[in-house]
Amino acid sequence: MKTSPVKLWRRQKDTISVLGKTGKILLWTIIRVPAKSFVDQAPYPVVIVKMDGGQKMVGQLVDFTKENLVVGQKVQAVLRRLKTEGNEDAIYYHVKFKPL
Amino acid sequence: MSGIVGYGTYIPKYRLKLSEIAGMWGKDAAEIEGGLRISEKAVAGFDEDAVTMAIEASRKALASSGLRSSALQSIYFGSESHPYAVNPSSTIVGEYLGVGNNYFAADLEFACKAGTAGMQMTVGLLDSKKIEYGLAIGSDTAQGKPHDALEYTAASTAVAYILGNKKSEIIANILEMSSFTSDTPDFWRREGAKFPSHFGRFTGEPAYFTHVLSEGEKLLKQSKLKPKDFAYCVFHMPNGKFPRAAAKKLGFTPEQLAPSLTVDKIGNPYSASSLLGLAAVLDIAKPKQKIFFVSYGSGAGSDGFIFETTLNLPKYQKKTIPVAKQIEDKIYISYQQYLRQGHLL
Amino acid sequence: MKINILGTATTKFGELWDTSPRELAREAMANALKASGLRASQIDALFVGNMLSGILGNQTNLASLIAEELGSTSQVPAFRIEGACASGGLALHNAINSLNAGKYKTVLVIGVEKMTDHSQEEITSALSAAGSDEERMSGLTFPGIYALMAKAYMQEYNVSEEALAAVSVKNHYHGSFNPKAQFQSLITIGDVMRSAKVADPLKLLDCSPVSDGASAVVITSDVSIKHKNPVSIIASEVATDTLGLYNRKSFTSLSAVVTACQKAYAATGLKPTDIDVAEIHDCFSISEAIAVEDLGFAKRGEGARDIENGKMTLFKGKIITNPSGGLKACGHPVGATGIKQIVEITEHLRGTAGKRQVKGAKIGLTHNVGGSGAVAAIHILKGSTI
Numbered sequence: 001m002k003t004s005p006v007k008l009w010r011r012q013k014d015t016i017s018v019l020g021k022t023g024k025i026l027l028w029t030i031i032r033v034p035a036k037s038f039v040d041q042a043p044y045p046v047v048i049v050k051m052d053g054g055q056k057m058v059g060q061l062v063d064f065t066k067e068n069l070v071v072g073q074k075v076q077a078v079l080r081r082l083k084t085e086g087n088e089d090a091i092y093y094h095v096k097f098k099p100l
Numbered sequence: 101m102s103g104i105v106g107y108g109t110y111i112p113k114y115r116l117k118l119s120e121i122a123g124m125w126g127k128d129a130a131e132i133e134g135g136l137r138i139s140e141k142a143v144a145g146f147d148e149d150a151v152t153m154a155i156e157a158s159r160k161a162l163a164s165s166g167l168r169s170s171a172l173q174s175i176y177f178g179s180e181s182h183p184y185a186v187n188p189s190s191t192i193v194g195e196y197l198g199v200g201n202n203y204f205a206a207d208l209e210f211a212c213k214a215g216t217a218g219m220q221m222t223v224g225l226l227d228s229k230k231i232e233y234g235l236a237i238g239s240d241t242a243q244g245k246p247h248d249a250l251e252y253t254a255a256s257t258a259v260a261y262i263l264g265n266k267k268s269e270i271i272a273n274i275l276e277m278s279s280f281t282s283d284t285p286d287f288w289r290r291e292g293a294k295f296p297s298h299f300g301r302f303t304g305e306p307a308y309f310t311h312v313l314s315e316g317e318k319l320l321k322q323s324k325l326k327p328k329d330f331a332y333c334v335f336h337m338p339n340g341k342f343p344r345a346a347a348k349k350l351g352f353t354p355e356q357l358a359p360s361l362t363v364d365k366i367g368n369p370y371s372a373s374s375l376l377g378l379a380a381v382l383d384i385a386k387p388k389q390k391i392f393f394v395s396y397g398s399g400a401g402s403d404g405f406i407f408e409t410t411l412n413l414p415k416y417q418k419k420t421i422p423v424a425k426q427i428e429d430k431i432y433i434s435y436q437q438y439l440r441q442g443h444l445l
Numbered sequence: 446m447k448i449n450i451l452g453t454a455t456t457k458f459g460e461l462w463d464t465s466p467r468e469l470a471r472e473a474m475a476n477a478l479k480a481s482g483l484r485a486s487q488i489d490a491l492f493v494g495n496m497l498s499g500i501l502g503n504q505t506n507l508a509s510l511i512a513e514e515l516g517s518t519s520q521v522p523a524f525r526i527e528g529a530c531a532s533g534g535l536a537l538h539n540a541i542n543s544l545n546a547g548k549y550k551t552v553l554v555i556g557v558e559k560m561t562d563h564s565q566e567e568i569t570s571a572l573s574a575a576g577s578d579e580e581r582m583s584g585l586t587f588p589g590i591y592a593l594m595a596k597a598y599m600q601e602y603n604v605s606e607e608a609l610a611a612v613s614v615k616n617h618y619h620g621s622f623n624p625k626a627q628f629q630s631l632i633t634i635g636d637v638m639r640s641a642k643v644a645d646p647l648k649l650l651d652c653s654p655v656s657d658g659a660s661a662v663v664i665t666s667d668v669s670i671k672h673k674n675p676v677s678i679i680a681s682e683v684a685t686d687t688l689g690l691y692n693r694k695s696f697t698s699l700s701a702v703v704t705a706c707q708k709a710y711a712a713t714g715l716k717p718t719d720i721d722v723a724e725i726h727d728c729f730s731i732s733e734a735i736a737v738e739d740l741g742f743a744k745r746g747e748g749a750r751d752i753e754n755g756k757m758t759l760f761k762g763k764i765i766t767n768p769s770g771g772l773k774a775c776g777h778p779v780g781a782t783g784i785k786q787i788v789e790i791t792e793h794l795r796g797t798a799g800k801r802q803v804k805g806a807k808i809g810l811t812h813n814v815g816g817s818g819a820v821a822a823i824h825i826l827k828g829s830t831i
Contacts, residue, residue, distance in 0.1 A: 029593050031586055033644070036569070037570070041584065055692070082582060
């Protein structure tokens, strides 16, 4: 997945509006066979979150312990680097979720 | 007069015990921990960098101070691990904070004092009434080369200070500000090099101590104050030994220094180090107390400040999560995990 | 208008290292023409179902390439239709539309996919193109998306991983009777449970494989063309849903499938109990459990258990699902699957399915899904014995 800096720039408003907001885990899985871009991060959990504002979001779960992998766990949207990019590519920042 | 209006700190969740590092290289953990007076250090997550941490710290500063991000009129971001060599970290922070487009911004590098240099520049804009609020950040995901001495101390943290010039909002006034600067090649990193280099014991007397003590003495002289006039002192903490020695040399007691010594549990997060120590002091200080502060950046220079807390501080303290508490919110990792998270594999 | 299937053909599915995409297409189309008793020049138009040719092979404009392999000099109109893993079913739907519109009379529909020229990582990345950007950037893979569905299903209906594993076991059993299937070996629940985790709780043997293959059918609206054993397509319906899984109302049902099959049942006046045999899109074991509920073959929450109890297994079940071995055992060359399903059902309705024949099959259904349910194509076929 090649990330375009233009896409990053276009998405900033959406990202900003979500940062810091909280929600609860609806479903979680652990990705063990990742796509190419995420090979160096695997295995990692991905969660579907019901935000306190009502909308549903999907994202990687970070800074977690095993105990956090439960339906209902409270999480917060944080900004992290999406993946490891080549050393000439622009850095893509993206929303991930952290247990509270 | 200008001063601190708000502050926020972000310490990543992961900790690596020094004993893990010592075990990797077959060294005596007790000897190393005793020599450095550090037991564990903060390690950034795989997907964190100086910018993501700075955004967290800045968001906290804004939340605690109650300011709208659009009130910020300058952002100075000091680091020695900016994600880009060319492309400003300060504006990425500005964008994700929602500051808008009307602000001064620049990225700074001056080893471990890049954050305090940013504070000095912000004071200039505030005192000349060009701005009302400015954000100064010190943030680093510091790396030490495996098997090098710095591996035991290099750590990650971000600290953000909002400075302003409205008396009713200032929680700590800046009474004095000066710097002691020279060209001293004690520690450096070339463009493209992954790890910094240093010249061992040369980083001690001629580097850290010359600048910290010279600036410290300058501050005392120009303020006409004595060490006993201060409730607290804060110094840059490359390890647990140096700030203790500097404090003693300048005439401060261990009790005045103790609350600032975040290095013991966090390590040295470079541009954030002295700023974190100051935040730890502000978390517990009472009104009308003076704080003596000297940072250090290799290359070399020391930025000195004398702060005096105000009656606005106690109300602010109720809105923060203390540094001491954040230090305890941790997950221990193994040396292998540390290599992975630091992109060293 | 009556849409008749004249002839069908499928290549073997599997890791066909020696066979190029052109050779796959050539084989399938030549055999389909032969089975139809037609020459290439009698084909009025060519519809191609394929997902990955552009992403993996850097080859778009695929329909013209495939038309070259048809061997006709008539500059035949050719179209590639893409809807991820539903490309085959969607190509057929469009072909049928063209016949109903009267524009063409006899057309060939081919589904073709070549996957094994590429690495596993490239394939995983390429398949994730069927989902949404948010899903890709969250680090989700296709197995990951279905794993979330499996979690939701297991939580909601108190179903175990072993029950889901029974889907793969059944499909391998069926595949053992299919000489064209990629896997003709039997597996056990234990084998599935011991296989490596891909995305919790889905394991390797819960997932359909990477495969090459091509399948083709010739369909006509021309009643003057006689076929001794005609099968007709009596319903062809398509519906879409959101691209991504996470903002759907339900994680345990594909509403695109429910909508499409309700339209198909309504158009034909048929009920789920009228279906004798069905080819289901089991990209993952959970997919079939949910599908049989969406199609009305099982009550909500009981799909996995019914399959576990043999209610859809060859020779003992009431409605047989995936007699070909499904995607799991027969293989899943993505764009070809939707057409392979048609080829399979046609065999059963003609009584030519050999060892895996569903006795007395009169009505069959194919269920072809794209992505995690972003699109579904449902076809109902009727044998000529009615």
